[in-house]
Amino acid sequence: MVSLALHQRIRGGTGGRIVSGTERRTARAELSAIGQALAILGDRWVLLILQRAFLLRIRTFAGWRDALGISESVLAARLKELVDHGIFELAAYRDGRTRYEYRLTERGLRLWTLLVAIHSWERDWADRGRLPPLLHHLCGHAAEPYLGCGACREPMSARDTHTEPGPLATFSRIGPPRRHRRTVRPDAAPDLIGYCPDSMEILGDRWSTSILAGAFLGTRRFVDFQAGLGIAPSVLTDRLRRFVELGVFDPRPDGSYRLTDKGLAFFEVFAFLVDWAQHELPAPEGSALAITHRPCGAALDPVLLCTACARPLRRREVRFVLDG
Ligand SMILES: [Zn+2]
Ligand SMILES: [Zn+2]
Structure with a gap:
């Protein structure tokens, strides 16, 4: 089960401000596209998270945590980056109560x-x-x-x-x-x-x-x-x-x-x-x-x-x- 507090940490850090993808892209604008892609994807955990998303359709924090044996802090950080880069989007859905899942965006699906x-x-x-x-x-x-x-x-x-x-x-x-x-x-x-x-x-x-x-x-x-x-x-x-x-x-x-x-x-x-x-x-x-x-x-x-x-x-x- 994923607590809302955890999602707030994922999304905004302690200050609660959501760093937009646009701001990140501006900061990286001096890098070539390939340099940026490597900065995003050049990480074993990121590749494993994406692999599980495509092959097993894992969409939830708990899903990746259990499938990969990854620590919650590392997983939260990687998912936040992937959301910031527009590869996942955090979507709310109802299952008795409101829950959140990470959906691959069009940009993410193209991977x-x-x-x-x-x-x-x-x-x-x-x-x-x-x-x-x-x-x-x-x-x-x-x-x-x-x-x-x-x-x-x-x-x-x-x-x-x-x-x-x-x-x-x-x-x-x-x-x-x-x-x-x-x-x-x-x-x-x-x-x-x-x-x-x-x-x-x-x-x-x-x-x-x-x-x-x-x-x-x-x-x-x-x-x-x-x-x-x-x-x-x-x-x-x-x-x-x-x-x-x-x-x-x-x-x-x-x-x-x-x-x-x-x-x-x-x-x-x-x-x-x-x-x-x-x-x-x-x-x-x-x-x-x-x-x-x-x-x-x-x-x-x-x-x-x-x-x-x-x-x-x-x-x-x-x-x-x-x-x-
Ligand atoms: Zn064929
Ligand atoms: Zn040709």
Whole structure:
């Protein structure tokens, strides 16, 4: 049961003033859209909260608390942020008495492709075969989604896209790292849905995401990552070591780092992150990444395609099979 006092804490803090999303957006306006997206989503708890909202339709404070084993103060803080950023809205409903639930807004609902892409990548590359299958109602088969181009409906990969040079600046100011970001226990949520540990290691740390983005854009050498991202050498050394351990980067004898096939495949997740950020978040002019699908020349418009029928997947036409 969620007390009203708790909701007041969620919404307004002790002063009771509700910080509007507009104020937050103004404060972040100097960040690129992708930098803002990472500031919002680059957190393991946030990803787990969203995952549960999409897959299990969890809508209540108690629902997430019980499903994730998350402390009430951390959960309250994360939900408040997600409301401030317009991803959830707090809605009252009657169930004998007035209760509150968190509903995904249109902006929040548009994150479903990112969440599905994370699942898809984990299934293919991180030995997460236990993840529930995604059923495509249009064709009646398991979708096994893959990344495609919305313009030409052909498969799309990091190798056949082109990005305008100079975009590393987009990532160079990604805000301070979130405190307590390593609070998810390694054994958290050992259930059917899974925990997607590799994705969360990459997305749950803004420097990691930025380094991987730099690699997608062609950065290979330590000094170039350092200069392009303005990252401290010790932090860069640590993240590169973890990427080698995860099998995402392959260290070369000349000291450079190449993306492995596993690393290249994460472009699927990255494409949806960029697409969501650039459509949903305001940003200074000129900071957007210009990515094109080379075979057709169209601007980045990622879609998930169904392996069985090759049609683009739409949110209302798919569901995870959780009871199998
Ligand atoms: Zn295309
Ligand atoms: Zn299908």
